[in-house]
Amino acid sequence: MIQYIAVALIGALVGTAAGVVLNKKIAAKKLQDANVLAERILDESRKEAQAEKKEYLLQAQDDIYRQKKEMEQELKERESTLKKQELRLQEKEERLQSKQESNNQKESEIVVWEKRLTKQERDLEERQQQLDEIIQQQEKKLEQIAGLTAEEAKKRLLADIESKTRHEAAATIRQIEMEAKENADRKAREILATAIQRYAGDYVSEHTVTAVELPSEDMKGRIIGREGRNIRAIEAATGVDLIIDDTPETVVLSAFSPLRREIAKRALERLISDGRIHPARIEDMVKKVEQEMEVKLREIGEQATFDVGVHGIHPELVRLLGHLHYRTSFSQNVLHHSLDVAFLCGIMAAELGLDVKKAKRAGLLHDLGKAVDHEVEGPHAVIGADLAKKYNESEEIVHAISAHHEDVPPKSVLDVLVQAADSLSGARPGARKELLQNYVKRLEELEGVASGFDGVSKAYAIQAGRELRVVVDCERLGDDSTYLLCKDIAKQVEEKLTYPGQIKVTCIRERRAVEIAK
Structure with missing residues (x-):
């Protein structure tokens, strides 16, 4: 039994040793293969780097050449522009020189004209002095002949002009107002007539x-x-x-x-x-x-x-x-x-x-x-x-x-x-009634207002007090003065009297010539 165990152990040890040796050989083989692969990759990388380097160099040379061409073209254009600007500057300089010459000539002419004008001004001042002396002498002679001073004559002239202008203005105002009044009265009559014709309402009279x-x-x-x-x-x-x-x-x-x-x-x-x-x-x-x-x-x-x-x-x-x-x-x-x-x-x-x-x-x-x-x-x-x-x-x-x-x-x-x-x-007729005493008093007041003016000979209140006829003295008042008198009377009536509606004021001025044939 022990022998078998020993043999198994020895076999195991031998197998292990053999495995280790085999592994070392395999590792050495792999290492060798890796080194070969690495050298091949390095060679390929060097070749690619050299190729890229050559390509970059060629591209750089092309860029340098292109930029050189562009710079040369730009330089040519700048030279052309500078030449044109030089030509324009030369032309401007020539024009300025010609203008300078023309200005110099005009300045010389102006100096001559200034001298002439100065002389003419002196002559005019001398003549003005002479004229002033003559005018003063003539004014003194006129004052002696007329017996009036210049200021008095001026006042009299202004008074005459003011009087004439006032009459002319009154005549113009009268004409303008007459035309405007005629047009306004005609239109007002048309409107009032239309209103009265279209409306015919009854009136109601009440008692107390x-x-x-x-x-x-x-x-x-x-x-x-x-x-x-x-x-x-x-x-x-x-x-x-x-x-x-x-x-x-x-x-x-x-x-x-x-x-x-x-x-x-x-x-x-x-x-x-x-x-x-x-x-x-x-x-x-x-x-x-x-x-x-x-x-x-x-x-x-x-x-x-x-x-x-x-x-x-x-x-x-x-x-x-x-x-x-x-x-x-x-x-x-x-x-x-x-x-x-x-x-x-x-x-x-x-x-x-x-x-x-x-x-x-x-x-x-x-x-x-x-x-x-x-x-x-x-x-x-x-x-x-x-x-x-x-x-x-x-x-x-x-x-x-x-x-x-x-x-x-x-x-x-x-x-x-x-x-x-x-x-x-x-x-409207019959629409309103008024006490007789008040009616008569209002008419008397109306006639009294007109009679109080200077130049009025007679005054009559007619049409139930809605019109005032005034006869003026033709010897004391002219046509323009009559027109102004009419306006003054109307204004006085408005200020002093109270009345319904409106009152028409008519001033009449007439001259009668009477002669008896015998």
Whole structure:
């Protein structure tokens, strides 16, 4: 057994030794092969490096040659450019030399001319001195002959020129204004005639009394009541005067306010139909009628805006328009007058190519202040403008309302349209009435304004005070002075008098020659 183990060990050792020797031989073989491969790779690398070196050298030589060619070409171009620049510089130098020679020649000529001019200036100064001496001598001789100094003569000459110029200017102004006025009057007449022809509205004349019919004469006693308590209650509640006279079956209500008369009339008619007439019932009935009238006023205002075709007006302004139905001016119903003005403004605005709706709106609201002018101080035009502004009307509408009686100066065509339409509506025959005393006084004041001017021989107010005819003294005033007098009279009328619409001033100057043949 041990022998076998020993033999196996020895065999293993021998095998191991043989393997080591074999491995060494294999490693040596691989090393030798690697060295051979490395030498071959080195040889190939050297060959490739030499080939690349040759290639790089050839490429470098080509680049150097190419750059050399380019530099030579660039040098040639630069030489050519320099030669051209040299030629241009030579040409410029030659031109400068020629200009220098020309300037030298001109300078010499200028020196000669300066000498001549200096001599001429001295000659002119000497002549000017001589002329001044001669003029002074002549002026002294003229002053001796005329007996005036030069300053006095100058003043007299200027005065004559100013007088002639003033007359010529007056004549020119008169001609220009006459032509402009003729054209403007013709166009205005056409527009006004068109407006009047296209609008033919009725006018309503109001009075300050209202009659209430009674079913019988016995009702008068019931209205008066015991010791007059019923009639006093009616007058206290309505603010009107009850006139009970011998007129059969009629009671007259008298008050300046048509609205109060209407309330009193309706309340009295209902009391009469009801039959119960006593102070408590009277107060209840008047309050009820007043509430109904507020609704009625709004309905009247809405109907007016509908008739005109104007919308978007504040409800408070609509209510005030309803109040105008029960307000009069020179016995003319103010709401009907406002409708007239609205329609006339619309027609004239259409003729002029303006905004028709805006013109109607201004015309309808122009007398708005009359609805409250008994409660607020100031002109009704200004009051109406304040109301319109308060309830968000446009600036143009507000200014047209305030300017329709020239409480403020008009500044737009719309302002003038409202003025013209207001005058047309009020000036229609029968539209307005005026007290005889006031009418006569206004005419006398109008004639007195014209008679106060120097050179006026007679003055007449005609056409109900809408025209003033003035006859001037032909011996004292000429044509131009008459024209200026007419303008002065018109200006004085505007400043001193208050009148509706406008007044035409006509100055007449005529010379009559009379001779008697015997």
